[in-house]
Amino acid sequence: MSVRVSMKVNGKPVSADIEERTLLVSFIRENLRLTGTHVGCDTAQCGACTVHLNGKAIKSCSIVAMQAEGADILTIEAVAHPDGTLHPMQAAFKENHGLQCGFCTPGMVMNALDFASSHPNPSEQEVRESLEGNLCRCTGYHNIVKSIMAGARAMAAAK
Amino acid sequence: MHAFQYHRPTSSKEAIGLAGQKAEGRYLAGGQSLVQAMKLRLSSPSDLIDLGTIKELAGVKVSGSAVEIGAMTRHAEVAASAEVKRAIPSLAAMAGMIGDRQVRHMGTIGGSLANNDPAADYPAAVLALNATVTTNKRKIGADQYFKGLYETALEPSELITAVSFQVPKRGAYMKFKNPASRFALVGVFVADFGSGNVRVGVTGAGPSAFRQTEMEKALSAKFAPEAVAAIKVKPDGLNNDLHASPEYRAHLITVMCKRAVEQALK
Amino acid sequence: MTTSLIGARVPRKEDYRFLTGAGQYTDDVALAGQTYAAFVRSPHAHANIRRVSTDKAKRAPGVIAVYTGADLAAAKVGGLPCGWLITDVKGQPMKEPPYPVLAQGKVRHVGERVAVVVAESAAQARDAAELVEVDYQPLPAVASAAKARSSGAIHEIAPDNVCYVWALGDKSAVDAAFAKAAHVTKLEFVNNRLIPNAIEPRAVNAVYSRADDSTTLYVASQNPHVERLLMTAFVLGLPENKVRVVAPDVGGGFGSKIYLYAEDVACTWAARQLARPVKWTADRSEAFLSDAHGRDHLTVAELALDKDGKFLAMRVRTTANLGAYLSTFASCIPTILYATLLAGQYTTPVIYCEVTAVFTNTTPVDAYRGAGRPEATYVVERLVETAAREMKVEPAELRRKNFIRQFPYQTPVALCYDTGNYEATLEAAMKIADVAGFKDRREQSLRRGKLRGLGYACYIEACGIAPSNVAGSLGARAGLYEAGEVRVHPTGTVTVFTGSHAHGQGHETTFAQVVADRLGLGMEQVDIVHGDTSKILFGMGTYGSRSIAVGGTAIVKALDKVIAKGKKIAAHLLEASEGDIEYDKGVFKVAGTDKKKTFGEVAFAAYVPHNYPLDKLEPGLNENAFYDPTNFTFPAGSYVCEVEVDRETGATQIVGFTAVDDFGRVINPMIVEGQVHGGLAQGIGQALTEGCAYDDTGQLITGSLADYCIPRANDLPLFKLDMRETPCTHNPLGVKGCGEAGAIGAPAAVMNAITDALGVKDVPMPATAQNVWRAMHRA
Ligand SMILES: Cc1cc2nc3c(=O)[nH]c(=O)nc-3n(C[C@H](O)[C@H](O)[C@H](O)COP(=O)(O)OP(=O)(O)OC[C@H]3O[C@@H](n4cnc5c(N)ncnc54)[C@H](O)[C@@H]3O)c2cc1C
Ligand code: FES
Numbered sequence A: 001m002s003v004r005v006s007m008k009v010n011g012k013p014v015s016a017d018i019e020e021r022t023l024l025v026s027f028i029r030e031n032l033r034l035t036g037t038h039v040g041c042d043t044a045q046c047g048a049c050t051v052h053l054n055g056k057a058i059k060s061c062s063i064v065a066m067q068a069e070g071a072d073i074l075t076i077e078a079v080a081h082p083d084g085t086l087h088p089m090q091a092a093f094k095e096n097h098g099l100q101c102g103f104c105t106p107g108m109v110m111n112a113l114d115f116a117s118s119h120p121n122p123s124e125q126e127v128r129e130s131l132e133g134n135l136c137r138c139t140g141y142h143n144i145v146k147s148i149m150a151g152a153r154a155m156a157a158a159k
Numbered sequence B: 001m002h003a004f005q006y007h008r009p010t011s012s013k014e015a016i017g018l019a020g021q022k023a024e025g026r027y028l029a030g031g032q033s034l035v036q037a038m039k040l041r042l043s044s045p046s047d048l049i050d051l052g053t054i055k056e057l058a059g060v061k062v063s064g065s066a067v068e069i070g071a072m073t074r075h076a077e078v079a080a081s082a083e084v085k086r087a088i089p090s091l092a093a094m095a096g097m098i099g100d101r102q103v104r105h106m107g108t109i110g111g112s113l114a115n116n117d118p119a120a121d122y123p124a125a126v127l128a129l130n131a132t133v134t135t136n137k138r139k140i141g142a143d144q145y146f147k148g149l150y151e152t153a154l155e156p157s158e159l160i161t162a163v164s165f166q167v168p169k170r171g172a173y174m175k176f177k178n179p180a181s182r183f184a185l186v187g188v189f190v191a192d193f194g195s196g197n198v199r200v201g202v203t204g205a206g207p208s209a210f211r212q213t214e215m216e217k218a219l220s221a222k223f224a225p226e227a228v229a230a231i232k233v234k235p236d237g238l239n240n241d242l243h244a245s246p247e248y249r250a251h252l253i254t255v256m257c258k259r260a261v262e263q264a265l266k
Numbered sequence C: 001m002t003t004s005l006i007g008a009r010v011p012r013k014e015d016y017r018f019l020t021g022a023g024q025y026t027d028d029v030a031l032a033g034q035t036y037a038a039f040v041r042s043p044h045a046h047a048n049i050r051r052v053s054t055d056k057a058k059r060a061p062g063v064i065a066v067y068t069g070a071d072l073a074a075a076k077v078g079g080l081p082c083g084w085l086i087t088d089v090k091g092q093p094m095k096e097p098p099y100p101v102l103a104q105g106k107v108r109h110v111g112e113r114v115a116v117v118v119a120e121s122a123a124q125a126r127d128a129a130e131l132v133e134v135d136y137q138p139l140p141a142v143a144s145a146a147k148a149r150s151s152g153a154i155h156e157i158a159p160d161n162v163c164y165v166w167a168l169g170d171k172s173a174v175d176a177a178f179a180k181a182a183h184v185t186k187l188e189f190v191n192n193r194l195i196p197n198a199i200e201p202r203a204v205n206a207v208y209s210r211a212d213d214s215t216t217l218y219v220a221s222q223n224p225h226v227e228r229l230l231m232t233a234f235v236l237g238l239p240e241n242k243v244r245v246v247a248p249d250v251g252g253g254f255g256s257k258i259y260l261y262a263e264d265v266a267c268t269w270a271a272r273q274l275a276r277p278v279k280w281t282a283d284r285s286e287a288f289l290s291d292a293h294g295r296d297h298l299t300v301a302e303l304a305l306d307k308d309g310k311f312l313a314m315r316v317r318t319t320a321n322l323g324a325y326l327s328t329f330a331s332c333i334p335t336i337l338y339a340t341l342l343a344g345q346y347t348t349p350v351i352y353c354e355v356t357a358v359f360t361n362t363t364p365v366d367a368y369r370g371a372g373r374p375e376a377t378y379v380v381e382r383l384v385e386t387a388a389r390e391m392k393v394e395p396a397e398l399r400r401k402n403f404i405r406q407f408p409y410q411t412p413v414a415l416c417y418d419t420g421n422y423e424a425t426l427e428a429a430m431k432i433a434d435v436a437g438f439k440d441r442r443e444q445s446l447r448r449g450k451l452r453g454l455g456y457a458c459y460i461e462a463c464g465i466a467p468s469n470v471a472g473s474l475g476a477r478a479g480l481y482e483a484g485e486v487r488v489h490p491t492g493t494v495t496v497f498t499g500s501h502a503h504g505q506g507h508e509t510t511f512a513q514v515v516a517d518r519l520g521l522g523m524e525q526v527d528i529v530h531g532d533t534s535k536i537l538f539g540m541g542t543y544g545s546r547s548i549a550v551g552g553t554a555i556v557k558a559l560d561k562v563i564a565k566g567k568k569i570a571a572h573l574l575e576a577s578e579g580d581i582e583y584d585k586g587v588f589k590v591a592g593t594d595k596k597k598t599f600g601e602v603a604f605a606a607y608v609p610h611n612y613p614l615d616k617l618e619p620g621l622n623e624n625a626f627y628d629p630t631n632f633t634f635p636a637g638s639y640v641c642e643v644e645v646d647r648e649t650g651a652t653q654i655v656g657f658t659a660v661d662d663f664g665r666v667i668n669p670m671i672v673e674g675q676v677h678g679g680l681a682q683g684i685g686q687a688l689t690e691g692c693a694y695d696d697t698g699q700l701i702t703g704s705l706a707d708y709c710i711p712r713a714n715d716l717p718l719f720k721l722d723m724r725e726t727p728c729t730h731n732p733l734g735v736k737g738c739g740e741a742g743a744i745g746a747p748a749a750v751m752n753a754i755t756d757a758l759g760v761k762d763v764p765m766p767a768t769a770q771n772v773w774r775a776m777h778r779a
């Protein structure tokens, strides 16, 4: 009972024979060994598994890999510039101490990237609302909110 | 998650055909409810029939008095749709209150209505906006659609293709969120179609969404917050859980309805 | 290199890997021949096990092995030990029932492990776990502490379900003081049970090497050495030198990853049987059932005051719910870490506290961020605020009247505070929070249909646990020092090995600041290594806000040894006497001359000892040190919370939160503020949203994040922080610790604000909209 799945991940075509029941997040973590995408819950609350599917933030724990057949997936591993320079959003997290244990961080950044692309200068309240689907237990969100506000502005300025 | 077989039909017809053959099969829309349930091994279909690539099921059409939304239209698309915002802004706003951004990028109206979670938001809109649920077989009126806890008028393998909402004169949705799940602890959708025709859809409070006729009557007489502020809803039959007792839910129905009316009048 | 690194907002060294997805958490570790474990867990809160049948499971696809309690018993695998012996009021040791790794004939809480399946894939292990047939004979269960004593015995050795009754303080003096009090304030409340929920679930990956008969365990742990010690010495009987425990990147702990868990032992044991790596990563649902919970006290507290508002005495009776078994440090939390904090910031002359600790059919309870101290602060600060309202005194005024102002101060509950300035933090907090403008804001809120309230909490905590001999006399079964090693490489770069463990706290940065500052090196020349028993000489790990005060001090001691040896080497190289050598900013100098050698030159000489006093000095520059603190440290602070309550729904919004803390000297304010933010969020979570609930049959109602509400971004405000520094007097850095403060002070501040808004005496935590609405309607 296995099927072939193919998609583009971080710009590279990938395919594999997988069990139908493989979640997208398991495909990313186990098959592709891209372990930057995390799993923090089993009820789709925490957002640690957030990746982009065709440019939109989704929870990769909440769909089976087959649902992403033919799709373009972006994970945290490919966000920084190929030379290793941090993306402005990542840099904003670092500057504003928007991470502690780092476990929620990839999901936070992936969601923030998508959010910022349509919110070049978000208010504190907008940012808080955008984080409805991302849990952090370490930071109290204070510095995450600041990071995303700064990161969104930096992204807009870089355009 | 238990093992299953996966199918990706490219047309509704093919999907329905597959569903007819697989007694334990299920349609897969966004997966935001179904995959969740399967992960927790609460649901174990033999087959998943993915509707994701069926183009004809997605999209928004506005025609004078109605807004028709394809079953596979994502919550985020409804929330952002300029057409929906123009015709029924309260509906777009409601779609934007579902879950979170990531869930809204995947979750669909068809999936939400087929699933009929007692705390889902769309059912309140369907009732208040007197929507028609179109399936491959028939058109089902809002008042005939919801049958009980996770139960609808849908027959096995019946496929929702679109949902058509009537455009009200004004309306609003007020949601009191369950703090943990962010579903509706109580959600009230109020729609005023003019000439004394007001509909009030309530979700989250009972086993399935329902219309609050006492409030409808009061608002039909006078579309103003005061009209409902003093109505004491009976707690009998309302949901009871950790987050809200039937009494508290009953109280919230009144408060949310009043606030929805205030919002609609803004 | 002129500006000091101490007190600087240095960006974190660890961020790059986390931001680019390069962190290595336990579940990210994949080993050749990897297998996966799944646990069969009890669906009953209390039941006898008549039979466990594993035949079907063993035949399922991909299954390698299935083990039950009988297998572990046959292999003589021991139970999980408790690390702290409490002696009860009658001088008897606490009741210590066996805590089996896999159930032995009986289960005592929902989620207890009955069997473990090992298979080729995680999905196959799960599938097969469903095929293990367990014949249960359900027994009556009890979940609440209040009912524990009148319920059937959970353990044979504790027929009334009491683990111990313990007391601290002079009861007759307290009773006498109450008898002549002008006013007595009394409160009765539950300190709600919490579920830690670090976002990384617990995980283990154990591997056995037949080549050298060694076992390596990757585990999401806050203290790998303690994990190894407990597992080898008490449970598996393995030689410690054959076991390596690695705690790689750990995604938050908050206490829940301190303990030795049964899953860790089971996977390690299974890996040795199978000679293949065995991995287990908790689902969130499993985490809810099996991670140690926190708090869960039922308390009656009284404060006696004279007519002028001077505190005369405090009397506290608490029933603490320990859950079904004694977790690693469970016994000391509601006793040693709780009753000793009841003086708070005040001169209350006599205090008596009695604690009855009971077993129930619930998940074991242990330290969770703050551990005992949030409960104590809640008692003190709710009492003080309530007393002020009852006596119609400004709450801040009543506090001032009773503040401790002379240090050192010996409390009536065993602790001796070395330093502090409580007035300073309170005054600063009131200014920042604009307490003076509150009346106006309250009016404005009222006009918008909202009730506004303001509440204070002035907390004290005891951190940097502890002098080992004192802890030992109180029942600790381990030392509480910390170890550090400074390895200078021949080219002058430095690797520091610390027994502390970081799981979000940023030690790789903070400790590097301490080292770079003291040695006068650049941050990039210093690396901090933690979390691996094969690299680090020893460690007690990170909890109780002890890392910088104890772990940091151990490093400082090792640094001092490095400098001392460096001076000897420099003296030789510079042909001066050792006493004339000064070390400053990376340079060894002969005092009063311009003769000097850089740190790098000295290091090089130490490793390439061609010109070196080999007759007097060993080559190399590598020093280690152990540090055992002489006292606790006593961070303190003042919090002011402002809330708005929706009169119609009861929904409460935090509209202002000010925290002014005194952590002694602060090494990196950016990181320290982050710690406060996180602590506040958890404290506010306890007050507003988080409450673990069991039904009467012992089923966990809040078993997922869809039911148990940890705060989201939208539930919290931007915090206003400030700090005051009274340096700790007994460690060289003057540091006190900051990891738990927020969680300790916030609950009382929030609840004082809500009760103020509502004008009621008490609202139960968590103050969910429904609970607040009910309180309004009762009032
Ligand atoms: C974290 C989280 C928060 C959420 N919060 C909310 C919330 O606040 N409010 C809310 O309303 N919802 C909420 N949801 C649910 C979400 O809206 C789901 O999208 C929705 O319930 C199901 O839609 P789906 O497209 O994902 O359907 P799926 O999960 O794919 O399917 C659901 C069910 O519908 C059936 N089905 C799907 N499409 C059709 C069709 N066209 N015809 C017939 N049957 C069909 C499937 O067979 C299945 O039984 C939340 C979900 C998550 C994960
Ligand atoms: S792991 Fe996907 S939301 Fe938690």
Ligand code: FES
Binding pocket: A098, A099, A100, A101, A102, A103, A104, A105, A135, A136, A137, A138, A139, C199, C251, C252, C504
């Ligand atoms: S940084 Fe640890 S969970 Fe967010």
